[in-house]
Amino acid sequence: MDSRAILAEIPRLRRYARAMLGDRAAADDLVQDTLERAWARLYQWRAGSDMRAWLFGIMHNLRVDQLRRPRLSTQSIDEDGFDVPTRPTQTDELEVRDIESALNHLPDEQREVLLLVALEEMSYADIAAMLGIPIGTVMSRLSRGRERLRLIMNGEQASARLRVVR
């Protein structure tokens, strides 16, 4: 694994982390943790395989670990997306129109797939392999995430947690 190849991937890791977390400092912290773990686990890296997928996989696992830690059950209440826990934002009480804050109101699992498709242009099969989920789950997360984003953008509040401030 050579330094130039890693260096070339860092901007993509940052872009994805920024979109996932919203917050610049938190995103760069995640990228830093990812790179540190990658170096520490260099022996897992197989020369010639896709380094980008490997790094994104490490970042995904780190996030899963982070999300698991503070709460007991953050898993898979996502799939139906009513009043799911999303990351805290300061705009919760405001009407959401712009795509960045709309994105914040997607469940993690949907946002993740949606961003891997939109920003990384990864194939559905690669995403499934990276996340260790069936391709059908990738498709349903993508479809739900996009629809939910659309509804939020249209001002049809998809989430019960959103309220319009008068």
Next chain:
Amino acid sequence: MNAQPITEADLQAWVDAALPEARRGEVEGYLAAQPEEAERVRAYLEQKQALKSLFDPVLDEPLPENLSALASPPAAAIERPPKPLLERWSLQRIAAGIVVALVSGLAGWMVHDRYPSAESLARTSPLPRQAAVAHAVFSPDVRRPVEVSAENEDQLVAWLSKRLGTPVRPPKLGALGFELIGGRLLPGNSGPVAQFMYQDATGQRLTLYVSTENANNQDTAFRFAKEGQVNVFYWIDGKFGYALSAGIDKGKLARVATAVYDQIERK
């Protein structure tokens, strides 16, 4: 073949330009007749564009120093030492190694000779051979390939964990097309070892051999071995030895092995 109904997945794949040409035409025909659906997928396309233009500028931001520094290995990072494959070493490290060896009057080479490297230990490990034999014996068995079937996965896990004296759990390989059939207990060198068996839609079988007998405590990275028709990827982690065997090609098996590794090491 021509009148396949248009599914939600087709619409998503249309947004992502992931459809084969013929299917794309069919989807577009459908959209032409369904203005509401067309409106919806147009909104998805716009989302995609909006996300790109919102976040693409991050690509051009200058890297903070702490991140660019991590393009090179951090000083104290390399966690565990299952590494001495020459190909993993950077040129600088090899060069440094040669300098050290020269300066110290070839002491480095003497040390190298005196202690077996992790690699040579692994090469003499009986693990891949035992795993391949177990694979060859049980995987062709049509009627009774496993002792406890995957239908009773909880019992299987409890039983094997108890017999091995440590928790073992079969990884989930459904995303790669392999479903667990079940598992069995086998005799190892000094005690029981576990074998989990998987099968894909074509009936191709794959076995994961888990031993807890590794005493010399030498971790290794992935290694590959071939025993007759059976390809084996194996690695050692503490007292555990894992070997994944199948009669499938090396590249495909490597992908499965990576998934197994990730799931086990993540536990």
